[in-house]
Amino acid sequence: MRLKHIVWDWNGTLLNDAEASCNAANELFKKRNLGSVSIDMYKDKIVYPVINVYIEAGFDFSNESYQDVCDEYIANYLNNSHIISLHKDALAVLKQFKNKGLKQHIVSASDREILTQQIQDHGLRSYFVNILGQDNNRGDSKTLLAEKLVSLVKCEPSEMLFIGDTIHDFEVAKETGMRCCLVSNGHCSEERLKATGVPVFRNLTELFENYKDFF
DSSP states (O other): OOEEEEEEEEEEEEEHHHHHHHHHHHHHHTTTTTTOOOOHHHHOOOOSHHHHHHHHTTTOTTOOOHHHHHHHHHHHHHTGGGOOEEEETHHHHHHHHHTOOOEOOOOOOOHHHHHHHHHHHTTOGGSSSSSEEESSSSSSOOOOHHHHHHHTTSGGGGGEEOOOEEHHHHHHHHHHHHHEEEEEESSSHHHHEEEEEOOOSSSSSHHHHHHGGGO
16 A cells, blocks of 8 residues: 655654763652663663553652642753754655655654644744644653544554654554654663564655655
């Protein structure tokens, strides 16, 4: 079946922010005397919903609210904005998919306001037909957002390719019937991504050059 839509994850896939996210998490851990993690350890731990990361790290949500932790994390993350950028090949690949006549969308677990602002700041708004983010900053599952997108575009999910950087992106694609490719230069280690069984590429350039071979 012919591919008609590209569905992008944002954080880690188009936006190079894994280091900023790791730094933000480490500030939370250190404040609570829970140590810290390296970027490689972070990529081996990240899961969605994100609350499970904090529980495993030793957070006690009987003494503080999860929402307060999320608010603190976002403040830390935004304080690391100076090290956040697009992946170096993100714009070129967006242009190449656009030139192929494919419609592009974003489905993200990020807070909608922060997501929209980041996309605008990088001058990318015109590339996306639909931008779907969460109405909170809790890092919850985005399956419902992906299901909403399928209903909005009114096509078969198999005509949509979900491009992400985490196991959750694979899970969302599987649950909604979309095809899926993953990149390993984001928030999740290559080893974990390859265990999903879908194509995994080192970067977006490699993905664009090879994705057709898998479908």
